Amino acid sequence: MKxxxxxxAGSGFAGLSAAMHLxxxxxxxxxxxxxxxxxxxxxxxxxxxxxxxxxxxxxxxIVNPIRRIVRRIKFVEAEVQRIDLSTRRxxxxxxxxxxxxxxxFDHLLLTPGSETNFFDLPGVSEWAVTxxxxxxxxxxxxxxxxxxxxxxLQSDPAxxxxxxxxxxxxxxxxxxxxTGAINDFVRDTVRYYPDLNEALIRVVVIQPGDFLLPxxxxxxxxxxxxxxxxxxxxxxxxTRVASYDGSVVxxxxxxxxxASTLIWTAGVKPSAVIASLPCHKERGRLVLDEFLRVPxxxxxxxxGDCAAVPVAETEEFHPPTAQHGLRQGLIAARNIEAxxxxxxxxxxxxxxxxxxxxxxxxxx
Numbered sequence: 001m002k003x004x005x006x007x008x009a010g011s012g013f014a015g016l017s018a019a020m021h022l023x024x025x026x027x028x029x030x031x032x033x034x035x036x037x038x039x040x041x042x043x044x045x046x047x048x049x050x051x052x053x054x055x056x057x058x059x060x061x062i063v064n065p066i067r068r069i070v071r072r073i074k075f076v077e078a079e080v081q082r083i084d085l086s087t088r089r090x091x092x093x094x095x096x097x098x099x100x101x102x103x104x105f106d107h108l109l110l111t112p113g114s115e116t117n118f119f120d121l122p123g124v125s126e127w128a129v130t131x132x133x134x135x136x137x138x139x140x141x142x143x144x145x146x147x148x149x150x151x152x153l154q155s156d157p158a159x160x161x162x163x164x165x166x167x168x169x170x171x172x173x174x175x176x177x178x179t180g181a182i183n184d185f186v187r188d189t190v191r192y193y194p195d196l197n198e199a200l201i202r203v204v205v206i207q208p209g210d211f212l213l214p215x216x217x218x219x220x221x222x223x224x225x226x227x228x229x230x231x232x233x234x235x236x237x238x239t240r241v242a243s244y245d246g247s248v249v250x251x252x253x254x255x256x257x258x259a260s261t262l263i264w265t266a267g268v269k270p271s272a273v274i275a276s277l278p279c280h281k282e283r284g285r286l287v288l289d290e291f292l293r294v295p296x297x298x299x300x301x302x303x304g305d306c307a308a309v310p311v312a313e314t315e316e317f318h319p320p321t322a323q324h325g326l327r328q329g330l331i332a333a334r335n336i337e338a339x340x341x342x343x344x345x346x347x348x349x350x351x352x353x354x355x356x357x358x359x360x361x362x363x364x
Contacts, residue, residue, distance in 0.1 A: 003033040004340055007090060007105040008073075009080050009273075011038035011066055013322045014304030015111030017329030018336075019070045026337050027072035034073040035103055037092060041066055041077045044134055047322065050174070052137040054181035056361070059134050076101065080112065080273050085297055107299045107336050110286070111329060112274060114305040114320070117267035122243040128169070128264035131178055140178075140263065144186055147260055152195045158258075164190075164201045165259035167249045169241040170266035171207030172215060173357055176224055178263055179205040180360035183233050203233045204257060206249075206266075208240040213357055215319075224359050231360055241266065274306045282308040282317060290347035292332045301336060303328035309348055324350060 006022070008015050019036050027034050045062040052059055066075055078094025078101050090108070092101040116132055118125040129143065130136050144166075151163045166186065168179045183203040190196050205212070205228070211221030212228075212235065225235050239253040241262070249257040269275075270284040279294050280287045285308035286294055292309065294300040303309075304325035309318045318324050327350050335345045 003031055004106050005104055006032060006034050006107045006109070006336060006340075007103055008034070008036045008109045008111060009038075009083075009090065010111035010113055010304070011036060011040065011043060012111060012113040012304055012325065014307075014325035014329035014332070015109070016043050016066070016069065017326045018109055018111065018303065018333035019066075019073055021330055021333040022337065023070040023073050026340065032340060035076060036066070036070065036073050037076045037078055037080060037090070037103070038066065039077070039079045041075070043069065046132070047173075047177075049131055049134070049137045050178040050181040050358075052134065053131070053140040053178065054185040055141055056181065056185075059138065063134065076103075083108070083110075083273060083277060085277070085300070088299070105299070107301065107339065109329075109332050109336065110274065110300070110302040110306055111304045111325075112271040112306055114268040115271050116264065117269040118264065119267060121241060123245045124169075124241065124243070124262070124264060127244050127246040128262040130264050131174055140182070141185070143261060144182065145189070148186070148189060148193055148196065151200065152193055157200070160196070160200050161202065162247065162258040163260045164196075165257065166203050166261045166263065167241075167257055167259045168203075168205045168263040168265060169249075170264070171205050171209070171212040171221075171235070171237075172265065173213065173355075175205055175207075175263075175265035176212050176228070177358050178265060179203060179233060180228060180231070180358060180363070182263070183228070183231055184361050187232070201232075202259075204259075205233060205235055206239065206241055206251065207235065207237045208266075210237060216355060216357065224357065227359050227363050268305070270306045285317075285320070291335050291345040292328060292348055293335075299339075301332050303332045312347070312349060318348075318350065319352070321352070321355075323353065 042063045048062045051057040078092040082091040090103045147163045151160045212224045213221040239251045242252045243250045286302045287308045305320040331348045
């Protein structure tokens, strides 16, 4: 008898949540073949990336090997390139040599997460530092140290100030937390450089809206701004980055900030694989039904950042947060299991249970 093939594409919060459930349940059944495909062989706790960038945590503190977590599901380290819905095949590239891989599926759960959106702004994709991966966090930390070293070699105060100016684009969770962490890191570290002083350091966060952390509301957003300002961070609101050439950040209101570092946390978009699918989308995310299925495509499911999941009895969609992704992954796994076993499906319902942000050491 031919096995039912279930493929999970992506191992972020949603994908791994689904895999962990199925690994303990249906993966024990020999009649179903499970495959988890991911470009990384570890799960990364992205909400703490800024702490690695600031040296407060080691990289190993926020990663966990996937093979240690799921034992019965086949894991493949590869990058999904294309999905052919007509032949029900996933085309991937994996290995050091870039091997072409192909997987057939009866059920496919899409959880590829999101990609950085640079909005085609001049120079930004070429020069800005992102905060999406472990290598990004390590790069930012090493960059701060390298710029401190370079500043000691320069005698011109203007050049030194440019080297030690750090601008963050975006005042949401990632931007605010990264700004607070880097501000603490560079100000704590500069004391080991006798040729430099803290007055040369400038840390700026650019927020297009009226207050930081819009996800938490105005009161907490303005509280975060006050706390950052107390730590000598500049908060510029009501404008956005227009371009960056590696040395000057230009804003949409005409301001220019000489800076050797632009940290980009101002936007994400669904992956290119999701964008290529001929399915209905809302702001780039796949529009699902309440059971996390893609309407009109049997056996196609989605969860996490790529999924626009409707809120019951409203015209709104659930936000793409980690706590939603974890629970969507679990419900998607249960519904795939139910579909295979001929049981009723469970609709996704969830309300945010609270959010938190750190805005520097010992402050949140």
